[in-house]
Amino acid sequence: MSKKVRVRFAPSPTGGLHLGGVRTVLYNYLFAKKYGGDFLVRIEDTDQSRYVAGAEEYIFETLKWCGLEPDESVQHGGEYGPYRQSERKASYRQYAEKLVNDGHAYYAFDTTEELEKMRHDLKSAENHSPQYDHTVRLKMRNSLTLSPEEVNTLLKLETRHVIRIKMPDHENISFIDMIRGEVHFDSSLVDDKVLLKADGMPTYHLAVVVDDYLMKISHAFRGEEWLPSAPVHILLWKYLFGLENMPKWAHFPLILGPNGKLSKRDGAKFGFPVFAMNWTDPKTNELTEGFKEKGFLPEAFINLLALLGWNDGTEQEIFSKEELIQKFSMERVHSAGAKFDYEKAKWFNHEWIKQSGVGGLESGVKTLLVQNDITVNNDALLHKVIELVKDRCVLLSDFVNQSSFFFKAPETLDVDAVKPKWNDDKKNFFIAYSEKLQSVGEWNALALENSFKELAVEKAIKPGELQLPFRIMLVGGKFGPPVFNIAELLGKEETTARINKAINLFV
């Protein structure tokens, strides 16, 4: 057995990839990279009825945006493919049949109606959902109750059937979870899960064990919702490949929404994204908004996700991917679920925007401006604008409001903010200032401010009272960086043009 760490992310292509899913990939990825191991992606698509067109491509696009792609040589270069379970169909049945032959599983011929009847008849106040377990299996139609001849006949006639695991009576099943420590189960309380479906496809339970063995997975990490089925998987390992070959397990805590497990609906309901990237359901045309489109930087997204359930024990909160790889440890992953807080998520993004260099922001900002019909034909100006404005942008999309007026004169001005205190003296000041600007020697913020103040003193008006009108003239509203910096970047021609145009609008 290879000593190398091999972990996998195993999504089912049923549409979208939410926070919990991305965090699962992240932790898998970080763990693999930390120990110099392999990270691969296996697609769990054994339920063809739930497969959504485009969902698999979407998953890989998301991983790409997040920077969590599997190494090409691992994903496609190894001898462990294929990576789509539907393409591995042929190999599963033999394992299921081996289990039957060894007495650990059995054929079950019950029809859907018979199963429904059983559940209905056995349902009571003490038992909300009756299971197909050791107490009922001898009352059903399966190879445990039928004679070998009958079973053979049914199989020869290709009667629809499944293969179920035969859970042992009162066996204590336990394993060590890397996050939670020792976890115990009583096998009598677990039902006889279907391993091979009537269509010949394996269920997740069989597939995950067989694939993990065949792909030599050394560590298997997944969400906490899988904890209850762990005893089935452990038994399968014991019966099929030996407990000593079983991967080490860890079950991540759930990411919670305002009420319970975070769901797709929470996003629409509470106004925050729950998917990494926009996802449009091809069947319903319903759009679920993504962090990417909302204006998040992938670095910030990864960072905030990593800290939702893990920390390095210090007070550091901002981590690059490289730092996360270096500092991540499974032992420090929490065992309790974490409620997602959008405000904190935005804070992470703000921090990342502030510490990003102009170069890292440039292309994103540019496409955003272009999308909003702003023409950017001066990259040098764009650089200066980004530098000047980025501290006040929480989301990438904030760059639109914060910087479009540098490239395009505001269409409407917030005249109401100026009108009440506007008078002829102020009007005359701006007429004079506009003229004075023509002879300013060096066009920079400091010079502009000095000449502005000189003129104000000359006209006996407090400079402070003139700054807001000036801002409204240039920007259109009460926001943005310091006015004189704006004027500097706008240039002489544009600044005077905006002043002259606005002067008569405040009456």
Place this chain on the structure above:
RNA sequence: GGCCCGUUCGUCUAAGGGUUAGGACACCACCCUUUCACGGUGGUGAUACGAGUUCGAAUCUCGUACGGGCUACCA
């Protein structure tokens, strides 16, 4: 109902028997700024409850309560 996991400020969390229970987000106040932010300083605010072990418990044990997950021929 049964099984499993969990429980420190509103939220994310630190503190692995001895701390005035620390930090961050959010909130409030003040400072900076005659725009909006950034930034700075300070503040409100938590060990679910009850027993036990111990000189000493947020920390270990048990019980209770509460929360979450699972209970499909879905993953």
